[in-house]
Amino acid sequence: MALRLITAGESHGPGLTCIVEGLPAGLRLQPDDLNRDLARRQLGHGRGGRMKIEKDAAFVTAGLRHGQTLGSPVALQVANRDYANWEERMNPWPVEAQIDEVHLPRPGHADLVGTMKYKHSDVRNVLERASARETAARVAGGGLAKAFLRALGVEVRSHVVRIGAVGAPARDDLTLADFEGVDESPVRCLDAETGAAMVEEINRLRKANESLGGIFEVRAFGVVPGLGSHVSWEERLDGRLAQAIVSIHAMKGVSVGPGFEMAARPGSEVHDEIFWNAERGYFRETNRAGGVEGGMTTGEPLVVVAAMKPLPTLTKPLRSVDIATKEPAPALRERTDSTTVPAAGVVGEAMVALVLADAYRRKFGGDHIDDVRAAVEGYKERIDWRR
Ligand code: EPS
Numbered sequence: 245m246a247l248r249l250i251t252a253g254e255s256h257g258p259g260l261t262c263i264v265e266g267l268p269a270g271l272r273l274q275p276d277d278l279n280r281d282l283a284r285r286q287l288g289h290g291r292g293g294r295m296k297i298e299k300d301a302a303f304v305t306a307g308l309r310h311g312q313t314l315g316s317p318v319a320l321q322v323a324n325r326d327y328a329n330w331e332e333r334m335n336p337w338p339v340e341a342q343i344d345e346v347h348l349p350r351p352g353h354a355d356l357v358g359t360m361k362y363k364h365s366d367v368r369n370v371l372e373r374a375s376a377r378e379t380a381a382r383v384a385g386g387g388l389a390k391a392f393l394r395a396l397g398v399e400v401r402s403h404v405v406r407i408g409a410v411g412a413p414a415r416d417d418l419t420l421a422d423f424e425g426v427d428e429s430p431v432r433c434l435d436a437e438t439g440a441a442m443v444e445e446i447n448r449l450r451k452a453n454e455s456l457g458g459i460f461e462v463r464a465f466g467v468v469p470g471l472g473s474h475v476s477w478e479e480r481l482d483g484r485l486a487q488a489i490v491s492i493h494a495m496k497g498v499s500v501g502p503g504f505e506m507a508a509r510p511g512s513e514v515h516d517e518i519f520w521n522a523e524r525g526y527f528r529e530t531n532r533a534g535g536v537e538g539g540m541t542t543g544e545p546l547v548v549v550a551a552m553k554p555l556p557t558l559t560k561p562l563r564s565v566d567i568a569t570k571e572p573a574p575a576l577r578e579r580t581d582s583t584t585v586p587a588a589g590v591v592g593e594a595m596v597a598l599v600l601a602d603a604y605r606r607k608f609g610g611d612h613i614d615d616v617r618a619a620v621e622g623y624k625e626r627i628d629w630r631r
Contacts, residue, residue, distance in 0.1 A: 246605035249385040249598055255375035256330040259323040262381040264388045266605055267307075269315035270613040271392055278302040278320065278387035281590055285383045288586030289430040290407075290446040290456070293579050297326045302384040315611060320384045324377070334372070346371070347568045350575040352556030359567060367567070367576065376493040376584065379591040386594020389601035395613055396604060396620055397466040400597045402589035404432045405549075406459035410445045412438040414502070416531070418545075420465045432460075432586040450582040453560035457494070457553045458585035462546075462592040464600060466631070467535065468624060469543035471603040480539025481603060488595040489550045492588060497551035501534020516544070525630050541603075543629060548596055552588050555580055 246266050253260030282300040300322050307318030327334060332341050345366035349355030358370030390400055401423040405412045412435045415422075426432050431446075433439035449456050472481025482500045489498045497504075506514045516528040528544055535546035557580035564575035608619035623629075 245602055247602040249382065251378055251381035253378060253381055254334065254372035255377035256324060256326055256334045256372060258327050259321055260378065260381040262320045262385040263317050264385045265317040267313045267318060267388060267392055268610050268613045268616055269313055271313040271395060273308060273311055273391050277391045278384050281383045281387050281594065282322065282380060284427055285380060285587045285590040288432060288584065289443050290581055290583035292581040294326060299325065300380050318388055322380050322384055346576055347566045348564055348573055348576040349567060350556050351562045351564060379492065383591055383594045386597045389597035392601050393597055396617065398464060398600065399466060400462065400464045400593045402460055402462045402593045403434045404458060404460045404585050404589055407431060407442040407583055407585050408445050408449060408456040408458060410438060410441045418463060432589055446582055453558065455554040455558060456583040458583065459549060459551050460585055460589035460592055462548045462596045464546040464596055467541045467546050467600065468620060469541055469627065469629060471541040471600065471607060472539045474538040474540060481541060482536045482539055484599050485548050485596060488599045489548060489592060492591050492595060494552050494555060495550050496553045499549045500536050501532055501547045506532060525628050543631065550592055552585055555584065
């Protein structure tokens with residue numbers, strides 16, 4: 245990997261840490277490049293009480309000087325304000341107090357397998373790290389990747405296309421400008437009518453003590469053709485994107501473009517025909533491939549779709565077993581969110597940005613951002629790419 249992200253941190257521990265290694269020197273950054281997305285990740289109708297406690301912001305401890313990257317690893321910290329309420333239970337060091345263990349694993353969470361695998365008797369030793377709180381660290385790191393991509397003319401956006409039973413009409417024609425108001429929707433849906441129905445659906449199911457999953461889409465605009473490669477399975481960009489997306493908590497499905505719908509259609513209705521004219525060079529009139537052919541970007545917008553299951557922490561708990569007594573018992577009941585699909589879209593942007601930033605670093609090298617830019621421009625000229 246040419247650019248990589250490492251995170252550390254537990255949900256109610258002192259805080260989250262993120263290290264991004266592999267950025268070039270000379271990349272200009274503003275605090276908002278990191279904090280804007282951290283704030284966006286906290287929003288969305290259906291969030292629970294925790295987000296009223298947190299006000300996520302990235303504290304930079306390494307790799308930046310006077311708003312520019314140094315070419316060294318960038319380290320960021322995001323504090324857990326809630327730690328103030330958990331100081332005894334989550335202290336890194338031994339405490340005097342007797343701390344009750346959690347013995348009721350939640351179906352659908354890492355709880356049961358994690359305790360077996362890591363030889364824990366307290367489910368909390370698993371659930372704290374398994375919590376989607378970790379995605380705040382990914383989003384902070386994703387902010388760095390996005391700033392790098394922006395310097396190369398690439399923009400990454402997301403929107404919610406389904407929450408529970410409510411789906412938005414399909415849109416193949418979205419441009420970057422269409423995403424301008426997406427964060428004003430309480431569910432980050434581009435269709436106002438569907439967005440209102442999604443809000444109602446969340447309210448209805450929240451009252452019934454249920455949680456909801458959904459589908460979001462991430463799109464990247466301005467990506468050059470030829471990121472990734474057909475020559476080996478590890479370099480295929482669609483494979484790397486799929487891994488990055490499904491690694492997000494609660495993701496159960498991913499497609500590049502409308503992948504699952506394409507499976508039902510004949511080939512002549514699926515593949516994007518190739519055209520050329522003197523003004524545009526090569527171009528396509530459709531993008532059913534979602535911007536990837538043969539494991540390489542085509543230069544059309546990249547489209548990644550992710551399916552999220554409903555959150556496994558339920559206020560009306562499912563049946564489970566007490567791991568200390570082996571007696572049947574309802575699963576752990578905790579404060580939770582009803583749905584986090586709108587926030588998950590922001591996390592999806594971060595993961596796509598990190599994969600793309602890594603692909604740009606591999607293909608174009610360079611120690612300073614100007615070297616990267618020059619390499620990208622030279623390549624565009626060689627392949628006669630006009631966009
Ligand atoms: C989460 C449970 C909730 C969420 C949390 C993920 O936290 P708590 O247990 O403190 O109520 O709010 O998400 C975040 C803290 C976050 O920042 O997204 C879980 O069990 O995964």
